[in-house]
Amino acid sequence: MSVVSPRQIAANLAELWSPRVIADVDDSYVKVARVEGTFGWHSHEHEDEMFLVLQGRLRIDMDSGAVELGEGELYVVPKGVRHNPSAAGECLVMLIERKSTLHTGDQVTDKTRSIADQLRPL
Structure with missing residues (x-):
């Protein structure tokens, strides 16, 4: 086990929208990503997905509306909900x-x- 900085690891990623696993907790992975632009509509039929903004702003469009997240804010997209994450910057x-x-x-x-x-290794 070692101490990691999710924000620092995400900031150093070269590729956009390409998450990297930084830890695992029981049956879940903790991942970080550097994002900008639009990801694309999709859903996860059997899994919830938690987003926590480490820096910047993230918008998550859903059929029922949208949420806007700022630094330090999180949102859980419920299983089966179509969503499309995007970031203007x-x-x-x-x-x-x-x-x-x-x-x-x-x-x-x-x-x-x-x-x-x-x-893959960071």
């Missing part, structure tokens, strides 16, 4: 997801990353 996020959660859920896009890719 660079944003650093931490995610907590079950280990079974597929990155782009029910969609496969150019942003899709395998669990193996998300687990």
Whole structure:
């Protein structure tokens, strides 16, 4: 075990929308990502997805409306809810997801990353 800085790790990531696993807790992964622009609509049929903004602002559009998150704020997208995260400027996020959660859920896009890719060394 070692102490890590999620914000620092996310800030040093080269790729946008490419989360990296920084810890695992029971059946969940703790991930960080550097994001900007629009991710794309998708859903996770059987898993909730938690977003915590480490820096910047994140918008999550859903069929029922949208939430806007600032630094230090979090939101849990309930399982089965279609959502589309976006950030007008660079944003650093931490995610907590079950280990079974597929990155782009029910969609496969150019942003899709395998669990193996998300687990590669930092």
